[in-house]
Amino acid sequence: MSVFPNISARTAAAAVLGHPVRHSLSPLLHNAWLADAGVDAVYLALETTPERFATVIAGCRGGLLRGVNVTIPFKEQALALADQISARAAAAGAANLLIFAEDGHILADNTDGQGMLDAFARQAPAWRPRSGPVLILGAGGAARGALAALISAGVPRVHLVNRSRDRAEGLAHLFPDKVSVWDRSELAPLETLSAVINATSLGLGGGDGPPFDLSRLHSAAVVMDMVYKPLKTRFLSSAEARGLTTVDGLAMLIGQARPSFEQLFGAPPPDVDVRSLALRALGETP
Ligand code: NDP
Numbered sequence: 001m002s003v004f005p006n007i008s009a010r011t012a013a014a015a016v017l018g019h020p021v022r023h024s025l026s027p028l029l030h031n032a033w034l035a036d037a038g039v040d041a042v043y044l045a046l047e048t049t050p051e052r053f054a055t056v057i058a059g060c061r062g063g064l065l066r067g068v069n070v071t072i073p074f075k076e077q078a079l080a081l082a083d084q085i086s087a088r089a090a091a092a093g094a095a096n097l098l099i100f101a102e103d104g105h106i107l108a109d110n111t112d113g114q115g116m117l118d119a120f121a122r123q124a125p126a127w128r129p130r131s132g133p134v135l136i137l138g139a140g141g142a143a144r145g146a147l148a149a150l151i152s153a154g155v156p157r158v159h160l161v162n163r164s165r166d167r168a169e170g171l172a173h174l175f176p177d178k179v180s181v182w183d184r185s186e187l188a189p190l191e192t193l194s195a196v197i198n199a200t201s202l203g204l205g206g207g208d209g210p211p212f213d214l215s216r217l218h219s220a221a222v223v224m225d226m227v228y229k230p231l232k233t234r235f236l237s238s239a240e241a242r243g244l245t246t247v248d249g250l251a252m253l254i255g256q257a258r259p260s261f262e263q264l265f266g267a268p269p270p271d272v273d274v275r276s277l278a279l280r281a282l283g284e285t286p
Contacts, residue, residue, distance in 0.1 A: 012041040013064075014264045017056070018071035021047045023229075025278050026069055029257045032277055033269035041066070041265060050077070057081050060100050066264045067099040069257075075110075075141045082108030091148035093174065094141050097260050109263065112142065113149020115256025116197075116224070122255075123247040124195075124222040129153040131220075132194030135182075136160050137210045139168040142226050143199040147171060151178050159188065163200075190216040198225045198235050209235030214242050225249055231284050250278055 016026040022045060030043035046068075048056045053074050058081075060068070070078040075094035079085060082098060086109040089095045095108035120127050134155050136143050139162035150158055158179045162168035165181060172179040182188045196217065203209040204227050212235070214223065223239035228249030236246045254274055261269045276286035 006035075007042065008040065010040055012039075012066055012265075013044060014041065014066040014068065015044040015046045016069040016071060017046050017048060017053075017074060019047055019049055019073060021045045021071065024071065025253060025281060026071075026257060028277055028281055029254060029274045030261055030264075032272050032274050033261055034265070036270045036272045037265075037267065039265055039267075043264075050074070053077055054081060057098065057106070060098075061104045061106060063100045063102040065100055067097060069097055069260055070095060072141070075144075079108050082106045084108065086110065088113060088148060088152070091152065091174070092145045094144050096145070096256065097263060099263055110145050110148075111256040111259040112145030112252075113147075113152075114259055115252045115254070116146050116226075117149055117153055118255030118258070119224070119247050119249075119251035120195075120222065123251050124224075124245045126220075127195060127222045127245070129155045133157040133159060133192055134195045134197065135188075135190070135193050136197050136199050137212065138162055138199035138201075139164070139171050140199065140201075144171060146197060146199055146226075147175070147179065151175055155194075159193075191218050193217060193221055195222040195224060197223075198227065198233070201227065203227045203233040203235050204229060206230050206234075209233055209238070214238050214244065217242070217244065219243065221245075222247060224252075226252060228253055229282060231279065231282060250275065250282075254278070 024045045027043050079095040083105045084107045089108045089110035092110045096112050097109040099107040159182050160168040161182045168181045172181050222245045224247035225233045225235045226249045239246050279286040
């Protein structure tokens with residue numbers, strides 16, 4: 001018998017790979033699902049550096065690990081190292097999931113956009129992608145995944161506002177007919193927006209959110225924050241104070257983990273209340 005009763009010579013493994021990664025909630029979510037489903041596998045958090053990332057991935061070819069979720073700052077590097085790329089990862093220009101096939105191939109996917117849409121479906125069920133333009137604040141890796149998913153879901157137009165305008169323009173060039181870059185949101189027609197999404201890291205750790213005038217939004221507009229530490233960011237609190245429907249970053253995190261689990265372990269995750277587990281880990285009341 002093993003010293004660790006749940007780990008045997010048959011136990012499979014997967015991981016999240018990032019830098020930093022020790023704060024990640026992904027092991028909590030995946031291991032809760034694995035335990036409930038009785039799958040003989042573990043899900044770890046592994047840290048590497050940008051310099052070592054390509055070597056680490058090369059060492060994973062052949063399927064010793066089932067696969068890895070990749071997070072900051074590796075999503076674009078991960079895509080470049082894959083042999084087969086899903087349409088949504090190609091559209092996002094970034095991968096958050098690499099599957100290591102036994103024949104040595106690496107398959108890349110991106111479930112971040114699906115996770116974001118799943119979060120909208122759960123927390124803002126009345127919102128429809130076709131109901132109006134969406135504003136994304138930010139133009140980093142998270143914004144990329146969101147942009148591709150929103151467009152493929154039927155959002156008629158996406159506007160981007162980012163501190164570095166050239167980065168937003170680089171993203172807009174991927175979908176020239178659907179995406180425009182705004183210099184400053186306060187001069188724009190905000191009342192037409194069906195949703196505003198914070199995809200910057202502003203608000204992380206309880207700091208100020210993105211500078212944005214929520215008072216000009218339509219009363220049916222939805223406000224989402226991808227930041228989930230704290231769960232109720234200042235941006236979401238202000239939106240709630242205005243009576244707007246809000247969507248939090250934890251719903252997106254869980255939403256991207258579900259399809260990742262299915263690809264890593266071959267079956268959808270069981271029905272476990274992982275949100276309550278994650279809230280406890282974040283020090284929030286479930
Ligand atoms: P990136 O580092 O790729 O991008 C960061 C973005 O934030 C850029 O648009 C950057 O602007 C902007 N930004 C950072 N600092 C400032 C500042 N001081 N003022 C104005 N803008 C700023 O990170 P990601 O896109 O990967 O992640 C963004 C956020 O989304 C993070 O908080 C991350 O935790 C969260 N996230 C949540 C997920 C979830 O499942 N809930 C999934 C993925 C990410 P610039 O281009 O000018 O530098």
